[in-house]
Amino acid sequence: MSTVIAPSVPRAELSRDAFVDRALAIADTEGIAAVTVRRIAQEFGVTPMALYWHIRSKEELLDAMGDRFFAGLEPLPVGDDWVEQLRAAVAALVASLRRHPGAAHLAAPRVMYCDAGRDLAEQTLATLRAAGFSVAQAADVARHAMQTAVMLVTNEAGAEPHVAAEMRQALLDTKRSALKALSADRYPHLIEAADAMTDCEDVDGYYDFGVDMFVAGARATLGPTA
Structure with a gap:
C-alpha cells in the first residue's frame, strides 16, 4: 500500500472535501474495503485524530462519499416532456456515478439524507406525478431509477469496480476462460x-x-397515452 501525499501537508489542505476526494480515489483503485479513517490519515501524513475534526468515523466518511454523487447535479430540464425529463435525471445520475464507480453503491442509501439527493427525488416525483403516475407508481419509478443507475455503473462489463485495479484483468480473464470452457452442447450462447x-x-x-x-x-407502465 503506497501513500500519495508526503507527510507534510499544510493544515489548510486538511478538509472534509479533501478527505472525501481521497477516499473516492482509493475506492476506485483499490476497492471500498481499502477505505478507512486510518488509511486516509496516512495518505495525508497525519494521525487519525486529526481527521476527527472533520469526519468522526468510517461510517460518516462512507456517508459523505455517497452524498458527493448528488452534489452539483443540474435541475431537471423545464418542459412538458416527462420522458425526456426522466431520461435526463437518470443520465445525470449515471454520469455522476461513473466518476467514481468504486463507491457508486454508496449513493442509493444517501438519496434521502442529503439536500441534493432530496432535491433530485422531489423533482423526479413532481415530473412523474404531472405525467399521470399515481403516488405509488411515481415512488416506484423514482426508486427504480436510482437502482438502475447504480446497477448500470457497478455491473459494467469489464469494469469490476469492487476489485483493486491491478487484479481486474486477471479476474476478467478467469471469468472469460470459465465461460469458454463450458459445454458447447449445453451452453452454446454463453460461449458465443x-x-x-x-x-x-x-x-x-x-x-x-x-x-x-x-x-x-x-x-x-403509464400506458399508450404516455
Whole structure:
C-alpha cells in the first residue's frame, strides 16, 4: 500500500472535501474495503485524530462519499416532456456515478439524507406525478431509477469496480476462460457471448441503452397515452 501525499501537508489542505476526494480515489483503485479513517490519515501524513475534526468515523466518511454523487447535479430540464425529463435525471445520475464507480453503491442509501439527493427525488416525483403516475407508481419509478443507475455503473462489463485495479484483468480473464470452457452442447450462447459479457466495447452505448430501456419501461407502465 503506497501513500500519495508526503507527510507534510499544510493544515489548510486538511478538509472534509479533501478527505472525501481521497477516499473516492482509493475506492476506485483499490476497492471500498481499502477505505478507512486510518488509511486516509496516512495518505495525508497525519494521525487519525486529526481527521476527527472533520469526519468522526468510517461510517460518516462512507456517508459523505455517497452524498458527493448528488452534489452539483443540474435541475431537471423545464418542459412538458416527462420522458425526456426522466431520461435526463437518470443520465445525470449515471454520469455522476461513473466518476467514481468504486463507491457508486454508496449513493442509493444517501438519496434521502442529503439536500441534493432530496432535491433530485422531489423533482423526479413532481415530473412523474404531472405525467399521470399515481403516488405509488411515481415512488416506484423514482426508486427504480436510482437502482438502475447504480446497477448500470457497478455491473459494467469489464469494469469490476469492487476489485483493486491491478487484479481486474486477471479476474476478467478467469471469468472469460470459465465461460469458454463450458459445454458447447449445453451452453452454446454463453460461449458465443463470453467476450461481450466480460468486456464492453462501446461503454457510452452500454449506458445509453440501459437508460433508454429503463425509460421505455416506465413509459409502457403509464400506458399508450404516455
